[in-house]
Amino acid sequence: MRNIVRLTEALFAKDGDAFTKVSLPHTWNNLDGQDGMTEGSYWRGLGCYHLELPNPTPGKKQYVEFRGANHVATVYCNGREMGRHRGGFSTFRFDLTPAMQPEGNILTVEVTNAECDVYPQQADFTFFGGLYRPVSFIEVDPAHFDLLKTGTDAVFVTPHSAGLTRVDLFPVDAEGCEVQVVLKDAEGNVAAQQTLPAAKHTVVKLRVANPHLWNGMADPYCYTCEATLLRDGQPVDSVCETYGYRSFHVDPDNGFFLNGKSYPLHGVSRHQDRLDMGWAITEKEHEEDIELIREVGANSIRLAHYQHDQHFYDLCDRTGFVLWAEIPFISKFRPGKDAYDNTISQMTELVAQNYNHPSICFWGISNEITIGGESEALYRNLADLNALVKKLDPSRLTTMAEVSMVPMDSEHVYITDVLSYNHYFGWYVGDVEDNGPWLDKFHATNPDRCLGMSEYGAEAILTWHTSKPQDHDYTEEYQALYHHEMLKTFATRPYLWSTYVWNMFDFAADQRDEGGCKGRNNKGLVTFDRKTRKDSFYIYQAYWTDKPMVHVCGRRFTDRAPGERDITVYTNCDEVTLVVNGAEVATRPAVDHAVTFPDVALLDGANNITARAGGLEDSIVLNGVAEHNRSYDLPAGEGDAGNWFDENPLEFPEGFYSIRDKVRDLLANPDCARVLQPVVDGIGNAKSLMGGGFDSPMGDFMRSMRLENLLKMAGSAFPAELKRTLNEELTKIRK
Numbered sequence: 001m002r003n004i005v006r007l008t009e010a011l012f013a014k015d016g017d018a019f020t021k022v023s024l025p026h027t028w029n030n031l032d033g034q035d036g037m038t039e040g041s042y043w044r045g046l047g048c049y050h051l052e053l054p055n056p057t058p059g060k061k062q063y064v065e066f067r068g069a070n071h072v073a074t075v076y077c078n079g080r081e082m083g084r085h086r087g088g089f090s091t092f093r094f095d096l097t098p099a100m101q102p103e104g105n106i107l108t109v110e111v112t113n114a115e116c117d118v119y120p121q122q123a124d125f126t127f128f129g130g131l132y133r134p135v136s137f138i139e140v141d142p143a144h145f146d147l148l149k150t151g152t153d154a155v156f157v158t159p160h161s162a163g164l165t166r167v168d169l170f171p172v173d174a175e176g177c178e179v180q181v182v183l184k185d186a187e188g189n190v191a192a193q194q195t196l197p198a199a200k201h202t203v204v205k206l207r208v209a210n211p212h213l214w215n216g217m218a219d220p221y222c223y224t225c226e227a228t229l230l231r232d233g234q235p236v237d238s239v240c241e242t243y244g245y246r247s248f249h250v251d252p253d254n255g256f257f258l259n260g261k262s263y264p265l266h267g268v269s270r271h272q273d274r275l276d277m278g279w280a281i282t283e284k285e286h287e288e289d290i291e292l293i294r295e296v297g298a299n300s301i302r303l304a305h306y307q308h309d310q311h312f313y314d315l316c317d318r319t320g321f322v323l324w325a326e327i328p329f330i331s332k333f334r335p336g337k338d339a340y341d342n343t344i345s346q347m348t349e350l351v352a353q354n355y356n357h358p359s360i361c362f363w364g365i366s367n368e369i370t371i372g373g374e375s376e377a378l379y380r381n382l383a384d385l386n387a388l389v390k391k392l393d394p395s396r397l398t399t400m401a402e403v404s405m406v407p408m409d410s411e412h413v414y415i416t417d418v419l420s421y422n423h424y425f426g427w428y429v430g431d432v433e434d435n436g437p438w439l440d441k442f443h444a445t446n447p448d449r450c451l452g453m454s455e456y457g458a459e460a461i462l463t464w465h466t467s468k469p470q471d472h473d474y475t476e477e478y479q480a481l482y483h484h485e486m487l488k489t490f491a492t493r494p495y496l497w498s499t500y501v502w503n504m505f506d507f508a509a510d511q512r513d514e515g516g517c518k519g520r521n522n523k524g525l526v527t528f529d530r531k532t533r534k535d536s537f538y539i540y541q542a543y544w545t546d547k548p549m550v551h552v553c554g555r556r557f558t559d560r561a562p563g564e565r566d567i568t569v570y571t572n573c574d575e576v577t578l579v580v581n582g583a584e585v586a587t588r589p590a591v592d593h594a595v596t597f598p599d600v601a602l603l604d605g606a607n608n609i610t611a612r613a614g615g616l617e618d619s620i621v622l623n624g625v626a627e628h629n630r631s632y633d634l635p636a637g638e639g640d641a642g643n644w645f646d647e648n649p650l651e652f653p654e655g656f657y658s659i660r661d662k663v664r665d666l667l668a669n670p671d672c673a674r675v676l677q678p679v680v681d682g683i684g685n686a687k688s689l690m691g692g693g694f695d696s697p698m699g700d701f702m703r704s705m706r707l708e709n710l711l712k713m714a715g716s717a718f719p720a721e722l723k724r725t726l727n728e729e730l731t732k733i734r735k
Contacts, residue, residue: 002140002237003057007107010131011050014043019050027070027130029113030278034126034508034528036518042510046112047130053077053096053105053137060139062096063147067309068133069111070279071118076108086118086342088127089307089328090349091151093138117339119346122332123305124521125271126508132279133309143174143198143229144237150352153239155227157356158395161247161259163208165192171229171237174198178230183208185223198229213259214244214358217299220320222358242317244358250397250418250450250497252443258322265322265498266490266544267300268293268525269455271507272308275529278508283311290315292526293504296537297544302454302500305330305367307350316359324399324454324498325354326364329385331371333378340381347385351392363389363396367454368403368422370412382415401454404429405701408445418497420454426471427458429705432485436493443495450497453490457502457523458482460534461515465557465632467564472712474515474522474634480535480553480568483525487543488592501525501540514712516634535570542570542593548614550576555620559629560602567597567622573614581608650727657730659723663710664703666730675729679710682718 011019014028026049027033033042056062066073070088074081077099085092096107113129120127138147146154154170167181177198183191183206192206212221222244229237248258256265270289274281286309293301301321303312306328316323327346347365354360365385369378382400389398397417404423406412413419421442426432435456442451458471460479469478483501490499506524515522525537538551553568569576576595577587581603588595590613600609602624610619652658657665657672666672667680702710707730711723 001235002138002144005054005137007051007053007135007137009051013048015046015048019048022049024051024135025130025132025280025282027128027132027278027280029126029128029130030276030280033128033278033510034273034275034519036510036513036520042126044112044114044127044129046110046114049107049109049111049131051107051109051135053100053107055103055105056097056100057139059142061142061144062100063093063138063140064096064107065091065093065136065138065147066109066131066133067091067135068279069109069131070127070129071113071116072111073131074110076110078105079108087346087349088113088118090346091310091353092349093147093151095148117334117336118342119334119339120305120328120330120332121334121339123328123330124509124512125305126273126278126510126519128273128278128280128508130280141229141236143177143231144172145227145229145239146170146172151349152352152355153241155225155239155241155356156352157225157241157243159208159211159223159243159245159358161211161213161245163211163245165206165208167204167206167225167227169202169204169227170200171198171202172200174229176231177236179204180228180230181206182226182228183223184226185212186221191223195230208245211245214246214317215320216258216263216322217294217320220244220318220359222317225356241356242314242358243356244317246358248322248361252448252450253495255450255494255497256322263299263322264494264496265300265452267298267302267321267498268296268501268504269302269304270308270504271304272312273508286312286315288530289505290319290321292530292533293321294319296504296525296540298504298540299544300324300498300500301504302326302364302498304503307346307353310353313354313357313359317357321359323357323360324362324364324500325350325360326367326401329366329369329381331368333369333372333375333381335375335377340384343381343385344388347388348392351389355393361396362399362418363393365389365398365400365416367401369400370406370410371403374410374412379411379415382412386415399452399454403701405704408442413446413449418450418452420452420498420500422455422502423453424456424458426482426485428709429701431471432482435486436489439489439493439496443493452496452498452500454498454500455502456486456499459515459522460536461517461522461634462527462532462534462556463632464515464634465554467566472709475632476535476556477554479523480539483536484539484592484594487539491543491592505530538570539593542572545572548573548616550611550613550616550618552609552611552618552620554622557632558621559623559625559632561625561628564628565600565602565622565624567600567609567611569595569597569611569613569618571595571611571613573616575613577612579610579612650724651731652727653731655735657733657735659708659711659727659730660706661730662703663705663707666707667703669733671733672730675726675733676707678722679707679718679726 012022013019074084080099082094156168158166180195181204182193191208225241302324425434460476464475506528509521535553550571578585
């Protein structure tokens with residue numbers, strides 16, 4: 001039978017450095033990949049690992065398994081090259097048997113995350129290098145289920161909700177052997193079984209009577225398929241696969257259906273990194289993430305923007321999340337055969353290695369890949385990926401995430417089975433109220449297309465607070481307001497097959513310098529270290545959960561001057577009673593899961609604030625102060641254009657242009673265009689804007705933004721005083 005040994009230590013060195021002992025999993029970018037220093041220049045290069053291997057067992061075959069090594073890994077055993085793997089997120093194995101010695105075996109792995117023709121090419125997250133997922137040494141009998149079958153266990157289960165079950169198995173060196181397949185329910189009872197002579201491709205067809213359906217969060221019921229290779233009646237190899245029976249479909253007017261019943265998908269996107277750990281996380285961190293996502297009330301997860309660890313997929317099977325799984329064909333298209341082949345291989349590995357997971361319903365073929373523009377080569381690459389997935393797995397649906405500026409009639413919106421858009425109206429462009437009209441227009445224009453929202457979000461940094469939230473102020477209050485508006489938008493549009501918050505957690509994006517925070521995307525509902533749930537977390541919990549909850553917002557906005565004393569409470573109960581310093585103030589009905597108590601009277605100094613609802617209560621402490629606490633204001637020039645909180649606020653006279661006008665409208669006026677010339681000349685150097693320049697494919701997107709938001713998004717590419725200079729000049733020009 002197979003024996004698996006986890007390899008947990010290695011000697012490691014960056015190219016040219018001395019070797020030091022490290023624990024596995026490991027990444028060399030856990031610190032420099034999140035600090036935002038030197039304009040995002042975290043180290044990308046070649047790292048080398050030496051691992052001691054167990055002594056081989058005579059008569060057995062030896063393999064090494066990597067669950068993830070980013071981007072390219074070349075593997076040597078005792079100096080002999082075993083092979084190379086191109087792709088940073090999938091499982092791969094090599095047969096070490098020909099190179100093994102009786103003892104003293106050394107495995108050498110060269111890993112590089114340097115730029116090459118492997119995807120992702122460019123994206124808004126850090127590409128952590130290293131052996132960041134588990135590494136294992138495997139011994140098996142010469143007759144075994146093929147360990148070189150695309151990184152899988154070579155056992156594929158295709159269940160149908162009526163109970164018909166097909167199992168495809170791929171044993172090797174199994175002449176004279178038999179294959180035994182036993183299907184068991186969650187209680188361990190045998191539901192069906194069969195034994196057949198082993199063939200290179202063995203097909204077993206079974207029927208389970210009245211299967212218990214996998215039914216999402218309510219009842220994530222799983223079966224197991226135990227496959228055993230027998231020689232003379234004795235087991236020589238065995239694997240166990242989890243699977244489930246369910247049916248699903250998507251309707252263009254009524255959204256997602258699971259097992260014949262409406263099941264609106266409301267979820268979050270997830271990146272796999274952690275503060276000071278990068279991608280080198282353990283099962284503990286995966287499990288913590290699952291619990292937080294379950295706590296917020298999501299029923300679906302978009303696993304962005306790459307294949308995640310097998311343990312996380314296993315957890316989703318058992319907890320009932322419906323998954324969108326995708327490859328890192330993202331942001332920047334690279335022409336050429338090698339890059340094309342890499343998309344094909346990563347897609348093949350994603351589907352093959354995750355085929356048995358009942359949680360997965362959607363295969364994602366790309367994300368925002370048209371940022372660099374549309375082309376025939378790109379279209380063919382996408383169409384070929386879609387055809388590949390339908391060939392590998394016709395039982396699931398394909399999808400893709402379009403960047404916001406893709407036209408509603410683009411040929412790209414008709415490639416996959418269902419479609420989604422990433423929209424940031426209310427953050428990067430436009431107003432949050434623009435989301436609903438855009439969605440309605442697309443639905444009216446394409447009534448037969450199933451539409452979802454694959455990304456939307458706004459950043460919140462816990463330091464910044466305001467009583468008057470506005471787009472791009474990076475306050476916790478604006479993020480909460482934005483997400484509340486998005487939830488109200490979605491509540492009246494049942495045709496959306498799914499919606500995914502970007503993002504569940506803050507994550508590393510080393511090139512970023514926004515909101516006074518370097519090296520991080522702060523759109524998470526939860527902080528990077530998973531220690532703090534932002535206020536926006538609780539408006540989702542109020543909408544998405546049935547268990548009574550109540551949350552008082554603003555607990556980090558502690559000092560409240562006159563004019564800053566509104567208190568907002570989120571709840572899924574009918575009404576909320578507010579208690580201040582032990583005295584009831586008012587009881588108000590909840591509207592859209594929120595209650596705002598205006599201008600609450602506070603004493604000077606500390607005040608105990610309690611909200612009661614549904615037999616529960618939540619309390620915070622607010623300080624009554626005489627003047628606004630300016631430490632809550634994002635200073636101008638700290639990696640962003642800043643908030644307008646200085647002593648000489650900007651003016652926006654009616655009937656005149658200003659930085660609050662859209663760039664497109666400003667450029668259309670010759671006088672305004674002359675004022676904007678410094679922006680036009682410098683925008684190509686704005687590192688926060690991919691594509692660079694108004695003549696680039698991102699140009700239309702940038703022209704649709706308000707000038708103030710464009711300056712904020714551009715970060716430190718422009719001096720902080722430029723916003724004032726531009727506004728003063730523009731407000732002299734009458735509309």
